[in-house]
Amino acid sequence: MKNLKYKYGNKALVTGGSSGIGKAFALELAELGIELIIVARNKEKLKSIAEKISNKYNIVPQTYSVDLSNEQAIIDFLKDIDTQEIGMLVHCAGMENNGSFLKISEEKELQMIKLNVTSTYLLTNHFAKKMSAVKKGGILLISSMAGLMGTPYFSNYAATKSYVHNLGLSLYPELKANNVDISVLAPGLTETNMVADNGIDWSKLPMSSMKPSEVAKISLNNLGKKGTIIPGFMNKMMVFMAKRIFSIKGFSIMNGWMIRKAISNNKI
Numbered sequence: 560m561k562n563l564k565y566k567y568g569n570k571a572l573v574t575g576g577s578s579g580i581g582k583a584f585a586l587e588l589a590e591l592g593i594e595l596i597i598v599a600r601n602k603e604k605l606k607s608i609a610e611k612i613s614n615k616y617n618i619v620p621q622t623y624s625v626d627l628s629n630e631q632a633i634i635d636f637l638k639d640i641d642t643q644e645i646g647m648l649v650h651c652a653g654m655e656n657n658g659s660f661l662k663i664s665e666e667k668e669l670q671m672i673k674l675n676v677t678s679t680y681l682l683t684n685h686f687a688k689k690m691s692a693v694k695k696g697g698i699l700l701i702s703s704m705a706g707l708m709g710t711p712y713f714s715n716y717a718a719t720k721s722y723v724h725n726l727g728l729s730l731y732p733e734l735k736a737n738n739v740d741i742s743v744l745a746p747g748l749t750e751t752n753m754v755a756d757n758g759i760d761w762s763k764l765p766m767s768s769m770k771p772s773e774v775a776k777i778s779l780n781n782l783g784k785k786g787t788i789i790p791g792f793m794n795k796m797m798v799f800m801a802k803r804i805f806s807i808k809g810f811s812i813m814n815g816w817m818i819r820k821a822i823s824n825n826k827i
C-alpha cells in the first residue's frame with residue numbers, strides 16, 4: 560500500500576468519500592499523503608470529512624457536492640476537474656434498494672441504475688482514457704458480493720453490481736496493456752449507514768460484518784493485483800460455495816429463502 564503514491568501519483572478522486580467505505584478510503588489515502596478530491600451530495604458531511612482530514616493529516620481535500628445519479632452533473636463535474644492530474648479513482652458512491660421486485664418504486668430503481676451503473680460507466684470511461692494516455696493510473700470500482708450471485712429481494716441492486724463487476728473484470732487485462740490497474744471490490748456486509756437501518760435483520764443471515772477501515776486497507780493492498788477483491792474469510796467462503804458447491808440457480812434459491820426470513824414483512 561505504501562507505494563501507491565509512487566505507482567499512481569499524488570492525487571486521488573474518491574466518490575462517496577463522506578461516509579462508510581468511501582470515507583475509510585479517503586482516510587487511508589490521506590494517511591499515505593495522497594491529495595484528495597472527495598465527492599458526495601451532502602455538503603455538511605463533506606465539510607466534516609474535509610476538516611477531519613485536514614486536522615489529522617495536513618492535507619486539505621477538495622470537496623464537490625455532485626449528484627452522481629445525474630448524468631449531466633457528472634459531465635459538468637468532469638469538466639471542472641479536467642486540468643487536474645488524477646492518478647487514482649475510487650468510485651464508492653452507490654445506493655441499494657431491497658424488497659420485492661414487484662413492490663419497489665420504479666423511480667427508486669431507475670435512480671439506482673443511474674448511480675450504480677451510469678456513473679460507473681462515465682467515470683471509468685473518462686479515467687481509463689486519461690490514465691491510458693499517460694500510461695499510469697489505478698481504478699477501484701465497488702461492486703458487492705450480491706453482484707457475484709443471485710440475490711433475491713435485492714434483484715435490481717444485484718444486477719447493477721454485476722454490471723460493475725463485469726466491467727472491471729473485463730477491463731483488467733485491457734487496461735493492463737496501458738499500465739493502468741483496475742480492480743473490483745466485492746464487499747460483504749460492512750458496518751456503514753447503508754445497511755444500518757435498511758429493513759434487513761442481518762443477525763438472521765449467516766454473515767459476519769467487517770469494518771470499513773479493514774475493507775479499505777485490504778482493497779488498497781490488492782489494487783491491480785487481483786481482478787476481484789473479496790475482503791474477509793467468511794465472504795470468500797460464501798462466494799466459493801455459491802460458485803463451486805451449489806448450482807448457480809440452487810444458490811439463488813437458498814439465498815432467497817434466507818433473505819426472506821431476515822427482511823421486514825412489509826417489504827415483501
Ligand SMILES: NC(=O)c1ccc[n+]([C@@H]2O[C@H](COP(=O)([O-])OP(=O)(O)OC[C@H]3O[C@@H](n4cnc5c(N)ncnc54)[C@H](OP(=O)(O)O)[C@@H]3O)[C@@H](O)[C@H]2O)c1
Binds near residue numbers: 578598
Ligand atoms: N455496506 C455494505 O455492507 C456494502 C456491501 C457491499 C457493497 N457496498 C457498496 O459500497 C459502496 C459504499 O457504500 P457504503 O456502505 O459505504 O454506504 P454509505 O455509508 O451510505 O455511503 C454512501 C456514500 O455515497 C454517497 N452517495 C450516495 N448517493 C449519491 C449520489 N446520488 N451522488 C453522489 N454521492 C452519493 C453518500 O453521500 P451523500 O448521501 O451525501 O450523497 C455517501 O458518501 C456502495 O457502492 C455500496 O453498494 C456496501
